Amino acid sequence: xxxVLESALMNDPEQAAxxxxxxxxxxxxxFEQCFTKYFPELIPDGAFLDLGxxxxxxxxxxxxxxxxxxxxxxxxxxxxxxxxxxxAQREGLEHQVRLIHGILPDKLQTPRxxxxxxxxxxxxxxxxxxxxxxxxIHDYSLPDAAVLIIDLLRPATEEQAHHVMNTYMADAxxxxxxxxxxxxxxxxxxxxVVSQLQKxxxxxxxxxxxVTPFQFxxxxxxxxxx
Ligand SMILES: C[S@@+](CC[C@H](N)C(=O)[O-])C[C@H]1O[C@@H](n2cnc3c(N)ncnc32)[C@H](O)[C@@H]1O
Numbered sequence: 001x002x003x004v005l006e007s008a009l010m011n012d013p014e015q016a017a018x019x020x021x022x023x024x025x026x027x028x029x030x031f032e033q034c035f036t037k038y039f040p041e042l043i044p045d046g047a048f049l050d051l052g053x054x055x056x057x058x059x060x061x062x063x064x065x066x067x068x069x070x071x072x073x074x075x076x077x078x079x080x081x082x083x084x085x086x087x088a089q090r091e092g093l094e095h096q097v098r099l100i101h102g103i104l105p106d107k108l109q110t111p112r113x114x115x116x117x118x119x120x121x122x123x124x125x126x127x128x129x130x131x132x133x134x135x136x137i138h139d140y141s142l143p144d145a146a147v148l149i150i151d152l153l154r155p156a157t158e159e160q161a162h163h164v165m166n167t168y169m170a171d172a173x174x175x176x177x178x179x180x181x182x183x184x185x186x187x188x189x190x191x192x193v194v195s196q197l198q199k200x201x202x203x204x205x206x207x208x209x210x211v212t213p214f215q216f217x218x219x220x221x222x223x224x225x226x
Contacts, residue, residue, distance in 0.1 A: 001157050006182040008126045009103070010054070011077035014175060020055030020083040023172050027215075028057045031121050031150055032065070034211060038219040039146050042117075044069050049115040049140055051133065052123025056084030056099055062119070063088075063096045069117075070096055072110055076103035105132045114142045124151040125187040134200035141222055147206060149218040152187035161185060164214045190216050201225070 010016070045068050050059045053073025063071045075081055081099045088097040102108040104127070118141055124133050137147060155161045161184040169180050188196070190208060193216060197203040206220040 001154060001161070001185065003154060003188070004182075004185040005128055006126065006179075006186040008128070009076045010126075010179075011079045013079045015179070016055055016077070016079040016083040018173060018175050018179075019080070020057060020087060023176055024057065027121070028061060030212065030215070031058050031119075031148070032061050034150060034217050034219065035062075035119075035148055038148060038217070042146055044117050044146070046070075046116040046142075047072055047112050048117040048119055049074070049110065049112075051104065051118065051120040051136055052126065053084065053099065054080045054122075056081075056087060056097060058119065058121050059084065059097050059099070060087060060091060060093060063093045064091075067096070070098065070111075072112065072115070073097065073099045074102040074104075074108050074110065075099070076101065104136055108136075108140070110140065113140075115140055115145060116142050117146045117148075119147075120149045120151075122151055122183070124149065124193075125154075125183055130188060130192075130196050131200060134196055134202060137202065137222075138200070143225070144221060144223045146221050147219060150211065150215055151193075152183055153210065153214050153216050154187040154189050155184055155214070158185075168214065184214065193218065 044066055047070040050073040053059050053075050056073050059071040059073040084099045088094045165180050169177050205222050205225045206218050208218045211217045
């Protein structure tokens, strides 16, 4: 199936509420599990940068898990950020989780110039040019940064995309099912992601793996990056 772009920013308030609710808890849980699996020894003590943080569901989880770290999330959709700020306040985490408006590839106004951990979930497929994400990793990382990116894999056919949706999102609200279908069609294949890593000069330090039937992870430490 050819890639079909979906709209980049997600500023619809209903989308912000849906992504900040509980229907995607499995995806957020998977991200945490992968972080533990790929970085079992890591005890971060600086700051995380979450690219395309949406309503900060993952930023909040990381904040709870690493209370000594700040989590800085950037997103281009003000309503997503507003939803995330409300959630951070509700949990008393507003001093630890800072959400900043920014649209990549524009220069981001982040509190720090460079980060020890860079994370991103379900963001890559929104970008018309995927190199925007991999270049941002170069631009905002410390030399030994840990990186975890998780995103969808584009199925081979539209029928397979429907199958994924009906298998894994059968009970989700209509809005999330609609978005999931668009996102699967906009996503990359694992081969395409590997080519992107090679082009970005990241293939030697970051690994990639299929982590569910419809998601991949790119992970590793940038130590030794050329
Ligand atoms: C599918 S959501 C994922 C949100 C969050 N990472 C999560 O896992 O719930 C993708 C997010 O990327 C944001 N986004 C898309 N293109 C962007 C860009 N060029 N710069 C910044 N944010 C962008 C959208 O506004 C949206 O909030």
